[in-house]
Amino acid sequence: MDCVAAAAAAIGPADLLAAALAVTPDGFAIHRAHRDPDGGITGFILEMINKAGAAPFTDDPASLVGRDVETLLGPSSVPMVEAFRRALTTGQLQRVRTTFSGTAAAGTTDSIAMRIDDNLVLSTWRDVTDQIVGEQILQDALRQANERSALLGSALDAAEDAFVVLEVPAVADLGPAELEGRFRVVHANRSSALSLGLERHQVAGARLDQIVGRHWGAELGGLVVEAVRADAPRSRRVVVLAPGGAVQDARHVTVTPMPGARVLLVSRDASADEWVSPTGAEG
Numbered sequence: 001m002d003c004v005a006a007a008a009a010a011i012g013p014a015d016l017l018a019a020a021l022a023v024t025p026d027g028f029a030i031h032r033a034h035r036d037p038d039g040g041i042t043g044f045i046l047e048m049i050n051k052a053g054a055a056p057f058t059d060d061p062a063s064l065v066g067r068d069v070e071t072l073l074g075p076s077s078v079p080m081v082e083a084f085r086r087a088l089t090t091g092q093l094q095r096v097r098t099t100f101s102g103t104a105a106a107g108t109t110d111s112i113a114m115r116i117d118d119n120l121v122l123s124t125w126r127d128v129t130d131q132i133v134g135e136q137i138l139q140d141a142l143r144q145a146n147e148r149s150a151l152l153g154s155a156l157d158a159a160e161d162a163f164v165v166l167e168v169p170a171v172a173d174l175g176p177a178e179l180e181g182r183f184r185v186v187h188a189n190r191s192s193a194l195s196l197g198l199e200r201h202q203v204a205g206a207r208l209d210q211i212v213g214r215h216w217g218a219e220l221g222g223l224v225v226e227a228v229r230a231d232a233p234r235s236r237r238v239v240v241l242a243p244g245g246a247v248q249d250a251r252h253v254t255v256t257p258m259p260g261a262r263v264l265l266v267s268r269d270a271s272a273d274e275w276v277s278p279t280g281a282e283g
Contacts, residue, residue: 027053027109027125030116031069033088044069044084044121053125056104074103080111084121087113097128108132153189162192162267165258166208168228183208183221186262195267220253224263227255237270 031044046067054061057072069084070077076099083096094113100106111125156163165187188203196203196211209217219238227234233256252270255263 024050025052025126027123027127029053029123031084031121031123033084033119033121034068035119041085041088044081046072047120072103073100073105076100076102080109080113080123083111083113084123087115087121088119091115157190159189160191160269162195162265163187163189164192164203164265164267166224166263166265168224168261168263170261183217183224185211192267195269220255220265223253223255224265227257227263231257233257 027050029049030047032047033041034043034045036042046064046069049061049064051059051061054064057064064072070081073080079096080098083094086092087094092115096111096113097108098111099108107127107129109125110128111123113121113123116122164185167184167186169182185203185206185208188200190200193200193203198211203211207217208220212220216238219236223234223236233254235252235254237250237252239250250270252268254266256266257263
């Protein structure tokens with residue numbers, strides 16, 4: 001630390017600041033206001049600019065000193081020049097995003113302008129073009145994902161089969177009794193809600209056993225456990241008999257594990273399949 005302090009003292013504050021500004025990746029400049037005879041600001045002249053700020057135009061920052069800012073950067077620099085004007089007249093720090101076009105400095109920058117005295121404004125800026133492009137890519141990807149999700153949701157709502165996404169606990173060390181009531185509905189399509197005589201908002205977020213009853217909850221829960229433990233789809237035909245032996249309900253159910261501790265449960269009405277023998281539980 002003493003060596004650093006000694007070096008700073010030997011170099012001098014002005015030289016140290018100049019060295020720092022020469023290597024910083026951000027642009028840094030000081031601008032002098034040009035005024036008309038009545039004192040009105042007509043533009044800003046570059047008094048000083050660092051290497052990063054001058055890089056789009058030249059390797060020699062000194063060659064830009066004395067240039068009019070708006071002439072150098074073109075008409076698209078007006079928002080930034082107005083920020084300089086506000087900083088000078090109000091004394092308040094100004095932040096502005098400017099998109100330049102038609103010059104070597106084309107791109108988008110985030111700038112800060114600060115008043116030094118009655119005629120001088122300090123500005124520093126950072127190129128955010130790549131950041132904005134990345135944000136746009138993410139926004140487009142999100143929009144496309146939302147569109148695909150909406151399309152998939154519409155397709156699932158038009159299907160006759162019931163599609164339900166369940167959130168499942170860690171089932172490896174849990175027995176059937178411990179699993180009872182642990183499966184929660186994350187998403188249900190229209191057919192699944194209608195088959196239960198419910199609205200979709202009544203299904204989403206509910207426990208499986210609450211909406212299908214304890215018997216069906218136990219049957220489906222057992223199938224879920226099998227699929228999750230095997231990490232592979234499992235299917236079963238579940239038949240409910242009326243007291244007289246007639247088929248009251250029959251469904252072909254498939255459970256498929258999904259990422260994020262979830263499973264997809266697909267239920268199809270199989271009561272019309274004449275070749276099915278009723279091997280389910282009596283209802």
